[in-house]
Structures are given as structure tokens and as C-alpha cells.
Amino acid sequence: MDREINKNNEVSQALKKITYGYYIVTSRKDSEEMSTRDKDFVAAGTISWVSQGSFEPPLVTVAVKKQSDLHETIEKSRKFAINIVGKDHKDMLSSFAKDSTVEDNKLNGFSFTDGKTGSPILDDVPAFIECEIREEVTIGDHSIFVGEVVNAGTRDAGAVPLVEWEAGMHYGG
Amino acid sequence: MDREINKNNEVSQALKKITYGYYIVTSRKDSEEMSTRDKDFVAAGTISWVSQGSFEPPLVTVAVKKQSDLHETIEKSRKFAINIVGKDHKDMLSSFAKDSTVEDNKLNGFSFTDGKTGSPILDDVPAFIECEIREEVTIGDHSIFVGEVVNAGTRDAGAVPLVEWEAGMHYGG
Numbered sequence: 001m002d003r004e005i006n007k008n009n010e011v012s013q014a015l016k017k018i019t020y021g022y023y024i025v026t027s028r029k030d031s032e033e034m035s036t037r038d039k040d041f042v043a044a045g046t047i048s049w050v051s052q053g054s055f056e057p058p059l060v061t062v063a064v065k066k067q068s069d070l071h072e073t074i075e076k077s078r079k080f081a082i083n084i085v086g087k088d089h090k091d092m093l094s095s096f097a098k099d100s101t102v103e104d105n106k107l108n109g110f111s112f113t114d115g116k117t118g119s120p121i122l123d124d125v126p127a128f129i130e131c132e133i134r135e136e137v138t139i140g141d142h143s144i145f146v147g148e149v150v151n152a153g154t155r156d157a158g159a160v161p162l163v164e165w166e167a168g169m170h171y172g173g
Numbered sequence: 174m175d176r177e178i179n180k181n182n183e184v185s186q187a188l189k190k191i192t193y194g195y196y197i198v199t200s201r202k203d204s205e206e207m208s209t210r211d212k213d214f215v216a217a218g219t220i221s222w223v224s225q226g227s228f229e230p231p232l233v234t235v236a237v238k239k240q241s242d243l244h245e246t247i248e249k250s251r252k253f254a255i256n257i258v259g260k261d262h263k264d265m266l267s268s269f270a271k272d273s274t275v276e277d278n279k280l281n282g283f284s285f286t287d288g289k290t291g292s293p294i295l296d297d298v299p300a301f302i303e304c305e306i307r308e309e310v311t312i313g314d315h316s317i318f319v320g321e322v323v324n325a326g327t328r329d330a331g332a333v334p335l336v337e338w339e340a341g342m343h344y345g346g
Contacts, residue, residue, distance in 0.1 A: 054313020140227020
């Protein structure tokens, strides 16, 4: 009986030992829909739950909270970009915890360019990965998007990614 | 044209910037099948591609290479355990790079007990997570198993997990 009562805590505590980096995941609705919304309708969010899922074809899984702007935008565009946060850019985490706004060609204060998928690619990240969705698992409170990599780039090959244990903020449990 | 030629390298280089921990994933075939094989038919492997996928229900994704003993065993048992490797147990990585063998109640040299799912739980890990498979994505060279957490435990709440950047071995790209 005690074990049942404690079960959720045990599960949560163990899940907190999974290691993640930090990723600013972005997406943009396609142009037809854009015309009925703001011209720069983009969504972005800080995401931890990212993993590769295959070498050939190159697949990546990204779990995004349902009922979020980012989730809605990815559902419609079927595309997203993963901007890998570097060790020196802890400031991105709090900036992208807020709603997404584009002002003066900056997304939440960070300059960007449009990727091949239309998703914003932040200028200040060590590397980025763009994906098109191939499969989707929707049984949980996050959708697990399985994306095939259609474009990628590295801006700073030597830059070290930011790891959750260093940032002192953990998403999971 | 140059971009096409370089594409694979660019994709690989960017994918190498995703951060992972290390996990010894284990599974055991159920008893009916066990009778036709060794009595301790278990499979284990060092896996990097692990991520949480939902809080409620608690889901975890694990990508396992097709054509491996571990993959075959999980496919049959529909269950697995994730043993989280601690910073002080880098030695586990090379031990579990070999074929799985059970001798003197040790799995590849490490003592273990059977978890709720029958999967071996290593005594020397900070925490473990046991899952039953709910969904499976098979379009790549790895199967992405989406497991629901059915049991979990922490042996050492203060232990720090081993991160790939520290171990100098990266799976991905």
C-alpha cells in the first residue's frame, strides 16, 4: 500500500535523472494561413525532450506540450526547427519561456533568419536541425513528433551545448 | 550543388550537438519462451537515445537499433528497464558494449535483481525506470519504443548521471 502511495514520487524522482540539453524549438505557419494572421506568425518554446531516433533516415523525436502555441503551430505546419542552445546562452531559456513575439526582425529579442522549412533559425546557436513530421504519438499530455531531418547547419563547431545539470533547471519527472 | 554534397555531413554534425546521458537498457523474455532458451535469457545494451515524452501518463521514448539482441528481446517481451548510468560508472559502458551474459548472478559482471517487468535492474545505478510498450515507430534503422512507466526507483538520490560530453563517447549524428 505504501508503495502505491509513493509510486508517483518514485517515478518522478527517477525520471528526473534523465539527461537533456536545451533546445529552442520554432515553427511557422505556411503562407496561406499567414495571410489571415500576423505576417510573422511564428511560435517558439524552450524544449528539453529531444532525441535522435534513427541514423538512416535521420529522425529526431521532440515532445511538445499540448495546448501550447508551439504545439498548435507545429500541428498545422508539420515542420519545425530545433535550435541547440549553447553553454554561453543560458539567457535564451528565460527569453523563450515567454510568449513568442517578433519585433525589429528579432524573435524574443534574438536575431534570426528563415530556415528551409520557414522555421526561424536563431543566429546565436551553435547548430540547428530542421525537420518535417513523419509520425506523431499523441497518447500523452505532450505530442511526440517524429521528424525527418531535411536541413541542418552548424555555426560554431567548437561550441559546447548547455546541459540541464549545469543550468539548474530540469524539465521532467 | 555543394550544399547537396555537404548535406549529410551538415546533418551529422548538427545531430552530434544533441545532449544525452547513458542508459543500460535491459529486457527479459517471458517465462514461456524462456523454457525453450537459456533460463536467464536477458538482453542488455548501452543506449543514449532516451527521453521523457509525457508527464501524464508518464511516457518515455527509447530508440533501439534494429537487428540487435536487445531489440529482438524487447519486441517479444514488450517491456524494458532503463538503468541510468551514474558519473562514477563509466566502466559500465564498455562492459555492456559486449554481448549480454549472465554468470554468478551477474549481468556482464554487474549484480542485479529482477524488476517488476522481469527486466534486470543493476544494483549500482542511481535510478531505474521500468516500462511497458504503448506505441512503436519503426520507420528508421532504430525502433522508437514509447513506453509507459510502470515502476521506478532511486537508489542514490544524490548521484549525478554520466553525461556524454564528459565520457567522450557520443552516439548520434
